[in-house]
Amino acid sequence: MTDDTFFDPHQRATIAAAMARMIPTDDVPGAAEAGTIDFLDRYLSGPGYVYAAPDGDGFETLTGRRLEAWTRRIAVVRERYVAGVELLDAAARRRGADFVDLGPEAQDQVLREVERPEGREEEADLARSQVTLYGAPVEVALQQTSAEVDLGFLPLLALHTRQGFYADPVYGGNRDHVGWQVIGFPGPASLAEVHQGLYTTIDYFADNRVHPGTED
Amino acid sequence: MTTTRHDRTDVLIIGAGASGATAAKVLTERGLRVVALEKGPWRTKETFSGDELASINRYDLWPDPLLNPRTHRTGADQPATEQLFCPVPQMVGGGTVHWQGWLPRFTEDDFRFHSVVGGVPGASLADWPITYAELEPYYTAVEWAFGVSGQAGANAFESFRSKGYPCPPMPMSRYAEKYHAGASALGWNSFPTPQAALSQPFDGRPATVLSAFAQQHGDPTGTRSSALNVFVPHAVATGRYDLRPDSYVREITVDERGRARGAVYEDAQGTLHEQRADVVVLACGAVETARLMLLSTSARHPHGLANDNDLVGRNVTFHEFSSAVATFDDPVYAWAGGGYVSASSFQFYAHDDDRGFAGGGHMASSGVGIPLPINWTMPDRPAWGAEAKRIDRELFNHSMAASMVVHDLPQHDNRVDLDDTVVDDWGLPVARITLTPHENDLAMGRFLIDRSAEIMEAAGATSVQRVYPERVTGNCSHQHGTTRMGDDPATSVLDRDCRAHTVDNLFVVDGGSFPTGTGANPTLTIMANAWRVADRIADGRDARTTS
Numbered sequence: 129m130t131d132d133t134f135f136d137p138h139q140r141a142t143i144a145a146a147m148a149r150m151i152p153t154d155d156v157p158g159a160a161e162a163g164t165i166d167f168l169d170r171y172l173s174g175p176g177y178v179y180a181a182p183d184g185d186g187f188e189t190l191t192g193r194r195l196e197a198w199t200r201r202i203a204v205v206r207e208r209y210v211a212g213v214e215l216l217d218a219a220a221r222r223r224g225a226d227f228v229d230l231g232p233e234a235q236d237q238v239l240r241e242v243e244r245p246e247g248r249e250e251e252a253d254l255a256r257s258q259v260t261l262y263g264a265p266v267e268v269a270l271q272q273t274s275a276e277v278d279l280g281f282l283p284l285l286a287l288h289t290r291q292g293f294y295a296d297p298v299y300g301g302n303r304d305h306v307g308w309q310v311i312g313f314p315g316p317a318s319l320a321e322v323h324q325g326l327y328t329t330i331d332y333f334a335d336n337r338v339h340p341g342t343e344d
Numbered sequence: 345m346t347t348t349r350h351d352r353t354d355v356l357i358i359g360a361g362a363s364g365a366t367a368a369k370v371l372t373e374r375g376l377r378v379v380a381l382e383k384g385p386w387r388t389k390e391t392f393s394g395d396e397l398a399s400i401n402r403y404d405l406w407p408d409p410l411l412n413p414r415t416h417r418t419g420a421d422q423p424a425t426e427q428l429f430c431p432v433p434q435m436v437g438g439g440t441v442h443w444q445g446w447l448p449r450f451t452e453d454d455f456r457f458h459s460v461v462g463g464v465p466g467a468s469l470a471d472w473p474i475t476y477a478e479l480e481p482y483y484t485a486v487e488w489a490f491g492v493s494g495q496a497g498a499n500a501f502e503s504f505r506s507k508g509y510p511c512p513p514m515p516m517s518r519y520a521e522k523y524h525a526g527a528s529a530l531g532w533n534s535f536p537t538p539q540a541a542l543s544q545p546f547d548g549r550p551a552t553v554l555s556a557f558a559q560q561h562g563d564p565t566g567t568r569s570s571a572l573n574v575f576v577p578h579a580v581a582t583g584r585y586d587l588r589p590d591s592y593v594r595e596i597t598v599d600e601r602g603r604a605r606g607a608v609y610e611d612a613q614g615t616l617h618e619q620r621a622d623v624v625v626l627a628c629g630a631v632e633t634a635r636l637m638l639l640s641t642s643a644r645h646p647h648g649l650a651n652d653n654d655l656v657g658r659n660v661t662f663h664e665f666s667s668a669v670a671t672f673d674d675p676v677y678a679w680a681g682g683g684y685v686s687a688s689s690f691q692f693y694a695h696d697d698d699r700g701f702a703g704g705g706h707m708a709s710s711g712v713g714i715p716l717p718i719n720w721t722m723p724d725r726p727a728w729g730a731e732a733k734r735i736d737r738e739l740f741n742h743s744m745a746a747s748m749v750v751h752d753l754p755q756h757d758n759r760v761d762l763d764d765t766v767v768d769d770w771g772l773p774v775a776r777i778t779l780t781p782h783e784n785d786l787a788m789g790r791f792l793i794d795r796s797a798e799i800m801e802a803a804g805a806t807s808v809q810r811v812y813p814e815r816v817t818g819n820c821s822h823q824h825g826t827t828r829m830g831d832d833p834a835t836s837v838l839d840r841d842c843r844a845h846t847v848d849n850l851f852v853v854d855g856g857s858f859p860t861g862t863g864a865n866p867t868l869t870i871m872a873n874a875w876r877v878a879d880r881i882a883d884g885r886d887a888r889t890t891s
């Protein structure tokens with residue numbers, strides 16, 4: 129297993145705690161139950177878990193330029209997380225404890241502080257303006273436009289928590305499809321189901337599916 | 345480094361996306377030998393899956409911005425920053441690999457837009473040198489090759505058609521049903537969006553299963569029609585199509601007279617090749633075609649290929665896409681079928697002097713953002729926390745968008761050129777996009793979003809948020825206008841047959857040839873026009889061999 133993880137135990141506990149504030153647990157599961165930390169820790173372990181095989185059986189082996197790009201990307205993102213843990217702890221210790229040992233409300237305060245550092249509002253806004261979807265979504269974006277490496281720590285954390293909650297379970301999060309169940313998305317049982325053309329959403333179409341004027 | 349030379353061919357096509365594959369089909373079926381160079385891979389449907397993370401967030405289909413950056417700025421006096429601006433998959437099939445395949449036709453007025461609306465200050469409007477009537481047979485040809493699902497006559501504002509659609513409309517989604525209900529209550533016309541997906545078996549392919557993973561995903565079932573699964577196989581079947589994927593073209597070469605001689609390209613191993621041809625056809629999409637022309641400098645073309653009048657890259661347009669986002673008490677499941685099995689309206693497509701701006705656009709229902717869980721979003725939703733989770737839970741199944749395509753006006757200073765600092769992973773300068781929206785674009789966007797909101801309100805929405813486009817982000821992957829066609833060589837790059845005015849064996853078949861971008865999804869017209877141009881190229885060949 130050591131090859132499939134990146135964080136040391138303290139980093140892992142800190143990021144897991146922060147993810148639990150991104151999508152908190154209430155009467156239904158949140159990031160903690162979905163295993164979003166497992167999703168992220170394995171992703172950061174190296175370029176071996178970037179693309180699941182189309183039928184869900186294992187992962188693709190990257191080569192050439194793709195391997196180069198993902199190796200670079202993961203290296204940048206790792207650094208951002210290592211620095212992020214230090215930021216969280218530094219802010220938490222001003223409140224007298226490591227981040228993991230604070231209560232939920234204090235953790236939220238620390239996260240907001242790291243997201244919008246006092247006196248550096250302009251800088252924080254600039255970081256968010258790089259991304260329309262995950263920072264402060266002020267518009268409906270049609271597509272994912274960030275390269276990850278252009279995101280600050282908090283937008284990255286929000287993005288990866290969301291990915292770990294809602295991506296196909298093959299990636300290590302969304303355990304037992306809890307993310308999908310929380311919002312009522314009847315996704316496929318597996319990637320193989322889509323791959324083989326067995327997954328259909330026809331039951332979610334209109335009761336009368338035929339357009340007026342085109343009946344036989 | 346040594347360069348591998350290849351035997352001369354009849355036609356060399358750069359790009360194997362919508363336009364390049366169409367041209368390849370037509371040329372090879374008319375007996376010409378075609379070599380095609382495609383920058384990206386040649387993938388099969390077996391490599392696609394229902395994987396939102398890979399397809400959308402991890403650039404499995406998008407160009408990876410670390411390898412293929414672009415830069416963007418809002419004016420020549422502004423710094424350009426790296427941005428994944430108007431990305432389109434760079435692989436065999438191009439944009440048709442990831443599209444939902446909305447295929448409306450343009451209207452007769454689109455081809456004479458300048459004449460219809462008159463001049464607009466600041467805009468560089470031009471009529472097309474060709475008419476709807478000239479293109480109509482080719483629209484029909486593409487629709488019937490693709491098995492498009494639609495309902496002839498349902499769009500009250502459509503121009504004449506010589507034939508109906510080969511497949512009936514797609515099944516009615518709940519979000520399309522809402523849209524029709526709202527439009528109908530207002531007395532406005534709406535119609536099932538014509539779509540490149542099979543509502544019934546067609547040409548040996550089965551009907552679509554309506555997976556949720558459609559828009560922006562590759563299709564593992566082969567039931568959504570694309571250049572990859574229709575035109576490429578047609579061309580391959582002739583035995584005259586030599587398609588070389590993973591081939592990065594560095595330069596179009598010219599002979600001593602300034603005619604196109606061929607291309608120098610790099611294969612996946614980094615080996616250089618030269619391919620010569622009688623005719624060279626550019627089909628890289630409006631942005632990358634302009635970039636390649638500007639990269640191809642020579643003594644006869646010191647400012648780039650066919651760029652004597654400094655027009656290559658200019659007058660670019662991008663179709664900003666935005667929405668009125670509505671919520672309903674009853675579920676609308678706006679992800680079903682991929683979130684874009686839709687209803688459309690051309691009620692406000694035609695120009696109307698009384699509105700105070702020129703032109704109009706295609707309006708249609710759709711999912712919210714990317715309608716699948718990871719990338720689903722709502723305007724103003726916080727990025728994280730209890731409130732973000734609450735909104736996800738309450739609205740994922742209850743939200744939809746009434747969207748519109750902005751018919752943005754061409755402007756001389758809106759352009760694609762070469763960035764002076766940023767290079768791609770192959771070491772060549774990337775496309776730099778300089779773009780300021782015209783006030784007409786913004787006014788049209790506000791108007792169409794307001795009408796869209798009215799449709800949602802008339803359909804019984806419990807809330808509607810208007811998301812007015814305030815800038816151009818290239819968010820719908822439509823690009824046109826960098827090498828506009830026209831009869832006057834002083835004001836255009838290509839002639840009416842999309843042949844460069846100053847290089848008589850060079851053609852451009854992608855959306856770069858469009859003098860105006862229109863207000864409708866362009867790919868059907870891009871393919872119809874590529875078919876027409878390929879016919880002209882083959883006609884020319886026939887004329888020479890029989891004379």
